[in-house]
Amino acid sequence: MVKPFDVGELEARVRSLLRRQAGLRASTVSFGAVTLDLTSRSFLAGGAALDIPARERALLELLFTRAGKVVAKEAILQSLTSLDDDLSGNAIEQYVSRLRKRLAPHGLTVRTARGIGYYLDRLAEA
Incomplete structure (x- = not known):
């Protein structure tokens, strides 16, 4: 890339490059009832687009x-921040909480691996 770059x-x-290295050939990834379009970086559930703010969308991606x-x-934290940006662990917890609320109607949740991090999972059927 030529400097200056966007x-x-x-x-x-x-x-x-990461998609090529990971061998992701499809332009969409599905988990449960939610689909991620890797080209447009948008999420669909039941054919409708999910309206998710930028940071939460980056975390969900x-x-x-x-x-x-x-x-x-x-x-x-490293993935969501840039050089001139600073996030705390509490901000990540807030994003996770909001994502849980947004994903619950679609049968997904973000689970906590205590002391380690987070992972995406399906909600247990009641």
């Missing part, structure tokens, strides 16, 4: 691409 373009290129695996809290 941070958005750098992020897009890194995501593209991280959890979605590693569905079923625990993502360390430090990795989440």
